[in-house]
Amino acid sequence: MIDRIIRSLANRTPLGWRQLRHSKTRLIVALAGVAVADVLIFMQLGIMGALFETAVTPLRMFKADIVLLSPEVRELGQSGTLPRRRLYQALGVEGVASGSVLQIGAASFRSPSSIRQANVMVFGVDPDFDGFSRPEIASQLSKLRVADALLFDRLTRQPFGAVVARAEGGHAVPVEVTGRTVSIVGLFSLGASVASDGSAIASDQTFLRLFPRNSAAAASAILLKVAPGADAETVAERIRRVLPASDTKVMATEQYADYVKQFMQDNTPIGFIFTFGVIVGFFIGFAIVYQILSADVNDHLPEYATLKAMGYTHRYLLGVVFEEAFLLAALGFVPGILLSFVLYWLLGAGTELAIAMPASRPVLVLAMTLAMCLFSGAVATRRLKAADPADVF
Template sequence: MFKKIPLAWLQLTRERTRLVIALAGIAFADILMFMQLGFREALFDANVLLHKSLEGDIVLINPQSDALLSMQSFSQRRLYQALAVKSVSSVHPIYLDFTGWKNPQTRKLRNIQVIGINPEDKLFALPGVAEKLDVIKLPDVVIFDKGSRAEFGPIAADIEQGKFVNTEVDGRKVKVGGIFELGASFGADGNIITSDQNFLRIFADKRKFGLIDIGVINLKPGTDVEVAKAQIQNFLPKDIKVLTKQEFVDFEKDYWASSTAIGFIFTLGTIMGFIVGTVIVYQILYSEVSDHMPEYATLKAMGYTQTYLLLVVFQEALILAILGFMPGFGFAMVQYTMARNATLLPIAMTARRAITVIILTILMCFISGAIAVRKLRSADPADIF
């Protein structure tokens, strides 16, 4: 059709200014959708990095826990009771809490996530942790997350330069013995890891001995995870929630998606971007159809069918969708880089998101075209001849 009469393209390019405005509007809508979807995915990804890094098969938590930022403690006896299940190879407790970190330079306090582990356990597949397990065995020594926000101070830079860094955590003097890499999230601006003994020293006034926040279970090789989960669930009392590693990840994602306003806001922002783009494209296509009514009436008089005229409008919608998507994609890449540098969140372009947005863009333009073509019904050759 385009080879014989490239009518859709000719009509769009006849008014260059209108075309540029239309493409700018579509690009704006695409950027809005890209940013909202990007932040939404970054929200999920950042908040489950710790979960995904766990070197374990089964996770035990308190059923009253909502998410990593609001974990409820439970007795470590429950974790060690799981050793009685034949498929269990080893168990490992994790302590988790938030408290004030004093910036060594500004002396300002900022909440940081403190993670306590047994230094003999290799629990996290995070860069820098395994190499520093011996270091955190020392009293009042912690390792600092280099992905933490800048408000905690230039800790990583100082350590990399060989400087000694001393500060206070919850009012207790500590030494930073090294760095690891996890990254900030919507729940935690920064993280430190230390030994279980150091953790209990830091929270001596707030913690009862024998209470942990997460229990990690390693299964014997060849064990079916779902079968082992059911065995552990049946063996332990009902005051413990038993999850597979993937279920633990989903547990966190579900909280941020359904129990907080943040997930809803980003979803709403995506919908608003779609609506804005639909309105913009509709206005352009409606103007195109209205301005070319005499031409459409002439084509009808020449024998072209209503279906052909409808296809012309939908071709215009498709052209607008593709041309508008390209600058939107480019600007979104730039915005992702800026957002990643500013927030330290793992926000990046993915093929799945690009495909999602271009499909939404085409759908957006087709919906606009479907509304605009109603005007074609009034294209009557009798009005011209």
């Protein structure tokens, strides 16, 4: 069956390609239109994906397999609180190896050399906490035993360039946080997010001094590590049977990351705006390709009528138009994805957002491009019905 299809395609005259190639100006315009539509779609998906990923990047600092959260949780910076005693109850569940309380708050940081402020997400941890996945953080936790000491994200947005430079030299740098002076005693790299300009890590005691409304009896999140060889989801299900669902939500770490991204997709303007941008890009490409194919069909109606008079079926003529649409999609996609890689790099360098190109995205955009062009071809083929051999003779 497949061999017969391949032989049929090999013996078929490529009328679609020859028609496209006949008018090089029209071909270039069509390919540019497809490429622009692809770039628009790639950029919308890239920025949206980067913004969603920054929302869960702080979570990847921790070597946690399971996260306990308040049922009110929305995203990492809006996690609500749950009772601290849930940690000790969870430690008694089979398969749980260790755990720790995590406090999360947002505060305005002001550099001594500037009146500008930055909104920084502060994480409060036990200085003996052995749960950071990044060695540069784990190696500096002992510095947090000093009162009012912080580890600061060197990738925090301006105006903290001078502060970071001094801290890089090994100096303890004072900054003002919610009206209190604290010292930056070390640096790490994480990056800004949608909700914050950067991050900082403090001891749990320093955190409570910075956020006096928070209570030591409550936690923003509880991080758990499972025993070697244990399945995180199985252990999570055991914890759910022990802890009350009224004040504790139990999720595997990656499940929580997916939950945050889905929440942002469905409930924030970010998801709507960028999804709408993808739809706009699709219809821009559709309109351009439709105009090209429609004009091409209209210009060659006498030739199509002649082919009908020679015995070619209407289905064959539709195949010619769809061949043109397929070629426009395939050829226009190449410059579109290449330009998108360049723009991803430029945008990442300019905004400090980690804009990546996952393997699934080109596949998705290529499928959308094919659908866009074939849909345009399907609409344009309505003119073929007007190709009447009687008009030729």
